[in-house]
Amino acid sequence: DAKTTQPPSMDCAEGRAANLPCNHSTISGNEYVYWYRQIHSQGPQYIIHGLKNNETNEMASLIITEDRKSSTLILPHATLRDTAVYYCIVRVDTGGFKTIFGAGTRLFVKA
Amino acid sequence: NAGVTQTPKFQVLKTGQSMTLQCAQDMNHNSMYWYRQDPGMGLRLIYYSASEGTTDKGEVPNGYNVSRLNKREFSLRLESAAPSQTSVYFCASSEPGPYYTEAFFGQGTRLTVV
Numbered sequence: 001d002a003k004t005t006q007p008p009s010m011d012c013a014e015g016r017a018a019n020l021p022c023n024h025s026t027i028s029g030n031e032y033v034y035w036y037r038q039i040h041s042q043g044p045q046y047i048i049h050g051l052k053n054n055e056t057n058e059m060a061s062l063i064i065t066e067d068r069k070s071s072t073l074i075l076p077h078a079t080l081r082d083t084a085v086y087y088c089i090v091r092v093d094t095g096g097f098k099t100i101f102g103a104g105t106r107l108f109v110k111a
Numbered sequence: 112n113a114g115v116t117q118t119p120k121f122q123v124l125k126t127g128q129s130m131t132l133q134c135a136q137d138m139n140h141n142s143m144y145w146y147r148q149d150p151g152m153g154l155r156l157i158y159y160s161a162s163e164g165t166t167d168k169g170e171v172p173n174g175y176n177v178s179r180l181n182k183r184e185f186s187l188r189l190e191s192a193a194p195s196q197t198s199v200y201f202c203a204s205s206e207p208g209p210y211y212t213e214a215f216f217g218q219g220t221r222l223t224v225v
Contacts, residue, residue, distance in 0.1 A: 034213070043115070043201055043216030044154070087153065100170060101146070101154035 004088045009106040012082075018075040020105050022088030025069045031090045033064060035073045036101070039084040044101070047073065047086075078109045113137050117202050117217035124192040124224045132187040132220050134202030142205050143185035144169075144214070145177060147198040154201060160185055192224045 005023040012018040024033065032051050036044040048055055048062045050071070055062045061074040075082055087104040118133045136143065141162045146154040146169075156169030158177040166177050174196060176188045185204075189196060199221050205214040 036214075041148075041199060041219065043203075043218050044214075045216070046213040049213070100156065103151070103153045 003100070004090060004102055006086075006088055006102065006105045008103065009108065011108045011110060012075075012078045014080060014109055014111050015077055018078040018082065018107060018109070020073040020075075020086050020088075020107065021070065022073070023070045024088070024090050027068050027090050028092070031092050033062065033068075033071050034089050034091060035060070035062065036087045036089070037082075037084040038087070038104070039081075044087065078107075080109050080111060083107060083109045115202055115204055115215050115217035117200075117220050119220060120218065121221045122223070124189075124222065126193060126224060128192050129188065129190050130192065131189075132200055132202075132222075133184070134186065134217060135184045136202075136204040136215070137183065138204060138215065139182070140204035140206055140215075141182070143179065144203040144205075145175075145185070145187045146201045146203065147171065147196075148201060148219075149198050157187065157200075189222075192222075194224045196222065197224045198222060 032049050034049040035047040037047055038044045048057055048060050050062045050064050064071045085104040085106050087101050115136045144159040145157040147157055148154050155171050157171055157175050158169055160166045160179040163182045166179055178186045199219045201219050202217045203214045
């Protein structure tokens with residue numbers, strides 16, 4: 001599985017959009033981009049995933065560049081409850097979740 | 112719907128003691144995983160089981176053994192606990208693919224070895 005690079009921490013004002021970047025320059029054609037988050041050392045929670053196209057669900061949007069070497073997770077209206085560690089991972093669709101979760105980005109949403 | 116259940120939630124062991132961490136899932140998933148998370152770090156894969164009857168080593172398997180008891184249950188055993196094994200342990204389950212899938216995680220077991 002390809003490795004990912006994320007900034008260690010970011011701040012965001014409550015009510016504003018939080019844009020979390022991820023670099024995955026060695027991603028292969030059959031690897032999906034997944035985002036998880038972990039709140040207060042609870043078990044990680046799935047947010048969204050995508051292969052090539054941009055994706056949106058009730059939690060977030062995922063923007064993947066055309067060359068697929070980077071992506072951005074967007075939380076459109078961040079709240080204090082979105083303060084968490086966000087993990088960007090890539091995985092082969094048939095490979096289960098043997099992938100490595102890096103240190104992620106610690107997002108602080110401030111009032 | 113319980114999802115992934117881990118027991119115990121907290122445990123303190125003395126160096127050299129043994130214990131088994133239990134994990135059960137009720138989503139009929141084929142694949143199950145054990146991760147550990149040290150303070151300020153990401154999750155590292157210890158062992159995984161792609162399907163019932165199979166287990167494989169992950170990134171940090173030394174000092175651990177696993178048993179896939181049946182499709183629902185995947186246990187992690189520490190035969191002789193060491194302070195370096197102080198960590199939070201997460202169990203997860205998923206379908207292996209090739210279609211869309213996501214991993215579901217338990218709430219973790221916080222283990223301290225003194």
